Amino acid sequence: xxxxxxxxxxxxxxxxxxLYFTTLTLVCALMYSFLSLSFSDDVRAxxxxxxxxxxxxxxxxxxxxxxxxxITSYAMDFILVQRKREFATYLLMGMENGTIVRLFxxxxxxxxxxxxxxxxxxxxxxxxVFAKMAMGVFEVPYSYQLRFSFKSMFVSFLxxxxxxxxxLVKSITVIKRTKIIQLLYDHVRNEVHTERSLRWxxxxxxxxxxxxxxxxxxxxxxxxxxxxxxxxxxxxGSVLVLLxxxxxxxxxxxxxxxxxxxxxxxxxRDANLFILGELRSRVNSSGRMLAVTAxxxxxxxxxxxxxxxxxxxxxxxxxxxxxxxxxxxxxTKIADFDGVLDFIxxxxxxxxxxxxxxxxDPSIPVEILALSDYNRLRQQLGLDEQGLAGDQYLIHCEWxxxxxxxGSLALDPSITVNGKLLFSSEDLIFSEPMEQARMVxxxxxxxxxxxxxAHSLEASLSRLVVTLTDGGRxxxxxxxxxxIRNEWKPLVLSPPSQRVTMSITVRAWGIANSLxxxxxxxxxxxxxxxxxxxxxxxxxxxxxxxxxxxxRRAYSIIRHLGVTDSERKGLxxxxxxxxxxxxxxxxxxxxxxxxxxxxxVFAAFIVQPNAIPLYAFVTLSIFTVLYGxxxxxxxxxxxxxxxxxxx
Amino acid sequence: MCILEAIDxxxxxxxxxxxxxxxxxxxxxxxxxxxxxxxxxxxxGKTTLLNCISSIDTPTxxxxxxxxxxxxxxxxxxxxxxxxENFGFILQDFNLLDTLTVQENIAxxxxxxxxxxxxxxxxxxxxxxRLGIGDVLGKYPxxxxxxxxQRCACARAIINQPLLILADEPTGALDSGSSRILMETMQExxxxxxxxxxxxxxxxxxxxxxxRILFLRDGxxxxxxxxxxxxxxxxxxxxxxxxxxxxxxxxxxxDSV
Numbered sequence: 074x075x076x077x078x079x080x081x082x083x084x085x086x087x088x089x090x091x092l093y094f095t096t097l098t099l100v101c102a103l104m105y106s107f108l109s110l111s112f113s114d115d116v117r118a119x120x121x122x123x124x125x126x127x128x129x130x131x132x133x134x135x136x137x138x139x140x141x142x143x144i145t146s147y148a149m150d151f152i153l154v155q156r157k158r159e160f161a162t163y164l165l166m167g168m169e170n171g172t173i174v175r176l177f178x179x180x181x182x183x184x185x186x187x188x189x190x191x192x193x194x195x196x197x198x199x200x201x202v203f204a205k206m207a208m209g210v211f212e213v214p215y216s217y218q219l220r221f222s223f224k225s226m227f228v229s230f231l232x233x234x235x236x237x238x239x240x241l242v243k244s245i246t247v248i249k250r251t252k253i254i255q256l257l258y259d260h261v262r263n264e265v266h267t268e269r270s271l272r273w274x275x276x277x278x279x280x281x282x283x284x285x286x287x288x289x290x291x292x293x294x295x296x297x298x299x300x301x302x303x304x305x306x307x308x309x310g311s312v313l314v315l316l317x318x319x320x321x322x323x324x325x326x327x328x329x330x331x332x333x334x335x336x337x338x339x340x341x342r343d344a345n346l347f348i349l350g351e352l353r354s355r356v357n358s359s360g361r362m363l364a365v366t367a368x369x370x371x372x373x374x375x376x377x378x379x380x381x382x383x384x385x386x387x388x389x390x391x392x393x394x395x396x397x398x399x400x401x402x403x404x405t406k407i408a409d410f411d412g413v414l415d416f417i418x419x420x421x422x423x424x425x426x427x428x429x430x431x432x433x434d435p436s437i438p439v440e441i442l443a444l445s446d447y448n449r450l451r452q453q454l455g456l457d458e459q460g461l462a463g464d465q466y467l468i469h470c471e472w473x474x475x476x477x478x479x480g481s482l483a484l485d486p487s488i489t490v491n492g493k494l495l496f497s498s499e500d501l502i503f504s505e506p507m508e509q510a511r512m513v514x515x516x517x518x519x520x521x522x523x524x525x526x527a528h529s530l531e532a533s534l535s536r537l538v539v540t541l542t543d544g545g546r547x548x549x550x551x552x553x554x555x556x557i558r559n560e561w562k563p564l565v566l567s568p569p570s571q572r573v574t575m576s577i578t579v580r581a582w583g584i585a586n587s588l589x590x591x592x593x594x595x596x597x598x599x600x601x602x603x604x605x606x607x608x609x610x611x612x613x614x615x616x617x618x619x620x621x622x623x624x625r626r627a628y629s630i631i632r633h634l635g636v637t638d639s640e641r642k643g644l645x646x647x648x649x650x651x652x653x654x655x656x657x658x659x660x661x662x663x664x665x666x667x668x669x670x671x672x673x674v675f676a677a678f679i680v681q682p683n684a685i686p687l688y689a690f691v692t693l694s695i696f697t698v699l700y701g702x703x704x705x706x707x708x709x710x711x712x713x714x715x716x717x718x719x720x
Numbered sequence: 721m722c723i724l725e726a727i728d729x730x731x732x733x734x735x736x737x738x739x740x741x742x743x744x745x746x747x748x749x750x751x752x753x754x755x756x757x758x759x760x761x762x763x764x765g766k767t768t769l770l771n772c773i774s775s776i777d778t779p780t781x782x783x784x785x786x787x788x789x790x791x792x793x794x795x796x797x798x799x800x801x802x803x804x805e806n807f808g809f810i811l812q813d814f815n816l817l818d819t820l821t822v823q824e825n826i827a828x829x830x831x832x833x834x835x836x837x838x839x840x841x842x843x844x845x846x847x848x849x850r851l852g853i854g855d856v857l858g859k860y861p862x863x864x865x866x867x868x869x870q871r872c873a874c875a876r877a878i879i880n881q882p883l884l885i886l887a888d889e890p891t892g893a894l895d896s897g898s899s900r901i902l903m904e905t906m907q908e909x910x911x912x913x914x915x916x917x918x919x920x921x922x923x924x925x926x927x928x929x930x931x932r933i934l935f936l937r938d939g940x941x942x943x944x945x946x947x948x949x950x951x952x953x954x955x956x957x958x959x960x961x962x963x964x965x966x967x968x969x970x971x972x973x974x975d976s977v
Contacts, residue, residue: 337840340831345831347817354818627819631832634828635801636832
């Protein structure tokens with residue numbers, strides 16, 4: 074009997090449940106699909122450090138479940154409010170509280186399970202798409218295939234239970250504790266309007282704008298900060314920006330409504346006065362929720378954009394980071410790399426190699442390279458050779474140093490190396506990616522001098538660059554590392570020092586592992602931001618639907634006053650557009666500012682042209698589609714409920 | 721001059737064989753400037769009649785003429801405009817928007833009627849002063865008394881100077897003191913502002929402010945009572961007598977009639 078009643082109740086309240094069900098299904102689908110990516114054997118085999126991605130996704134899933142639990146609880150509160158009078162009727166009829174709880178549990182379990190099953194089915198589709206995307210990132214051939222993962226389903230189910238259970242427990246507590254009188258008359262409580270002066274609003278908003286600006290200034294300083302302080306500055310800057318967004322949104326809608334109300338010409342036109350009243354009520358009752366939504370949206374848009382841009386930057390810059398197949402850097406002077414070359418040759422056929430030294434002159438703060446070695450390195454990369462007159466030197470540096478170096482050259486183009494005066498000019502500055510951080514210099518720059526000048530100096534650092542016929546394998550790095558550390562006994566020519574720094578790179582390994590970083594950034598960013606947009610849409614939808622009882626009455630009143638049905642539809646559309654636009658305006662503006670700022674600062678460092686505008690557009694497009702979906706859903710349900718009952 | 725004429729109005733609900741006839745061939749006329757009350761027991765067809773007159777509902781048969789125009793000839797798309805230009809409503813639960821101040825609630829009627837924005841505030845203040853709510857214009861409905869809310873509804877109903885004001889149990893949610901003030905307000909609207917009022921009520925005290933009363937029974941006019949030169953107290957007595965005849969009146973007789 075009761076199960077039939079649960080089923081009928083669910084069918085009857087289908088309108089209330091649509092948004093709720095959609096959100097549950099989407100969250101389940103996203104959770105399952107990202108978890109299936111995390112547990113996929115194909116993905117786990119992609120790179121040594123792919124756990125960065127897989128563990129990241131698992132961790133994010135737990136975070137998503139916890140955040141979604143609050144939203145589920147919020148959605149359940151809404152459904153409870155809609156059905157309070159129904160529950161009161163059951164109580165008046167003599168039904169026990171426990172029975173009502175069981176009824177509610179039955180309905181919720183039915184909805185939850187259906188959403189989970191649908192979500193898992195959709196998630197299987199999504200999961201395959203994500204797997205294909207991940208494989209595409211690593212340039213591993215992968216044919217699209219639907220794969221069901223029991224492990225992902227099990228973990229998703231556990232997380233779903235956590236999320237759904239928390240919401241259910243709260244709702245059950247509410248049902249158990251609420252008295253009949255509260256259930257019957259809770260909807261007739263008055264709203265209380267707090268009036269504040271314009272000066273108060275101006276000061277408050279200025280204060281929140283100042284917090285945001287401070288955060289923005291801190292974030293812009295990250296560019297010039299290369300120490301560990303950078304992370305601290307990023308965190309502090311982000312927190313300040315988000316805090317500013319929240320504070321701003323807490324009162325901005327109130328001020329907006331207040332200002333609109335003062336313009337008599339505007340509000341006395343058409344039915345703007347009515348819209349003003351509706352907005353006033355929404356802002357009054359949902360101010361905090363609007364601020365939280367704005368915060369979530371700002372965070373999600375920034376996360377998605379940065380995830381995509383940083384990921385793209387990573388991928389595009391990867392080849393610049395690893396220009397050579399194999400490099401070995403020993404920060405002392407050794408006789409030769411013969412043992413190392415033999416070892417590499419045994420693993421992969423060696424096509425060519427350059428073994429050379431970096432020199433130092435006590436009066437010059439950067440490393441010095443012989444022209445012939447430099448040209449040999451250029452040859453490995455397919456670059457043209459450079460020539461120097463006997464009294465010339467050239468500078469090879471990263472792009473970021475060019476401006477400073479040009480400035481120095483304008484002041485004094487000469488240096489003295491081991492007593493020989495050499496000159497340079499702007500034409501002799503080169504910045505092709507040749508691994509300036511280690512192989513050509515150690516601080517992003519080096520001076521290249523004629524061989525005879527270089528050879529008169531003391532060699533201090535030994536370098537080896539190897540080009541392999543087959544490009545090499547990722548595993549070579551581990552093998553080479555073990556060999557150099559445990560077996561190789563180089564002949565050290567420098568005076569013995571306690572500690573010798575050494576580094577090894579293998580391009581095949583570096584690219585695979587950098588791609589893990591790229592994937593982790595992109596996928597985790599996408600995951601969190603999509604979930605946050607979905608949750609924001611849900612919150613806004615429920616906030617709007619929570620006002621149904623009042624809205625039905627209001628729209629019925631204006632019908633009595635002679636407003637036509639089509640005009641009322643127009644008013645509902647206007648009301649919803651404004652309600653959904655308010656929390657989206659600042660996050661979208663911040664995204665654009667972030668995109669413009671990033672483009673100015675980072676565009677030169679990202680090999681892919683126009684990557685920043687492109688990903689800002691992609692971010693806004695994904696946001697618009699998802700947000701628009703929730704807007705449309707809310708509009709359909711809201712207008713049908715309001716006009717259906719009122720007319 | 722006749723403002724409203726209802727001819728042989730019938731209104732049926734339900735389908736064969738379970739048809740309920742709410743209005744059964746009801747006819748009457750209301751002249752310009754009249755204050756007419758409609759009384760009757762529950763289920764006598766009072767509210768159905770009001771809904772048909774206000775064009776919110778359509779009669780099954782018959783004609784309703786407002787200022788010579790047959791309401792049934794008006795196309796659906798023009799009904800809303802017709803309503804806002806010709807009717808003012810005062811309903812039992814005030815029907816004020818909680819989200820707007822008293823002033824904005826009154827102004828809304830003008831705004832919807834596309835009155836020049838510069839004249840809105842002036843007209844609102846004028847009517848509010850006349851109805852004694854000038855000092856609560858800036859307040860929200862929840863901040864004022866029930867009587868003040870209903871006077872706000874009166875102001876909203878009359879501000880567009882409609883042909884007919886329709887009042888459905890206007891004192892239904894008020895205490896006796898507020899009811900008296902409201903009825904005096906409506907009388908003032910009728911006498912000084914020349915408003916034509918059709919008021920549905922089951923309260924004899926409220927009805928005693930009208931100049932004529934139609935008593936409905938089983939969907940038709942059972943009796944009609946004119947106040948004429950009688951005092952309100954005498955008229956009230958006559959109303960009670962007819963109500964007793966209609967099926968008993970269980971309400972209290974106010975001391976101050």
